[in-house]
Amino acid sequence: QVQLVETGGGLVQAGGSLRLSCAASGNIFSIDAMGWYRQIPGKQRELVAAITSDGNTHYADSVKGRFTISRDNAKNTVYLQMSSLKPEDTAVYYCNSDIRSWDISLGITKARTYWGQGTQVTVSS
Secondary structure: OOEEEEEOOEEEEOOOOEEEEEEEEOOEEEEEEEEEEEEOOOOOOEEEEEEOOOOOEEEOOOOOOOEEEEEEOOOOEEEEEEOOOOHHHOEEEEEEEEEEEEEOOOOEEEEEEEEOOOEEEEEEO
């Protein structure tokens, strides 16, 4: 079984910084794209940033120049460095990853998208 575990959320003042981490574990064969989404109550989950296995990145316009996504393939971990935080960045942040894992009982690999449990980021004004 594959799990994504996020850490690093919390409360920060506007203009401050936070770093989120998301580590994948389990019977992992390979990891393709990894990303971060966020969701405000009553609104749809939105893509914040994504990174491919070879390091190509994509950012939502609202975070360009302030957030940086990176990954450590040896550790199966993706990071989101958030700077110049604004109150409107307040949300639950979710890690997302396309992972191919081993099904040991069948002796094959299966690919699917996994989500972390979410971590709260609160930016006070």
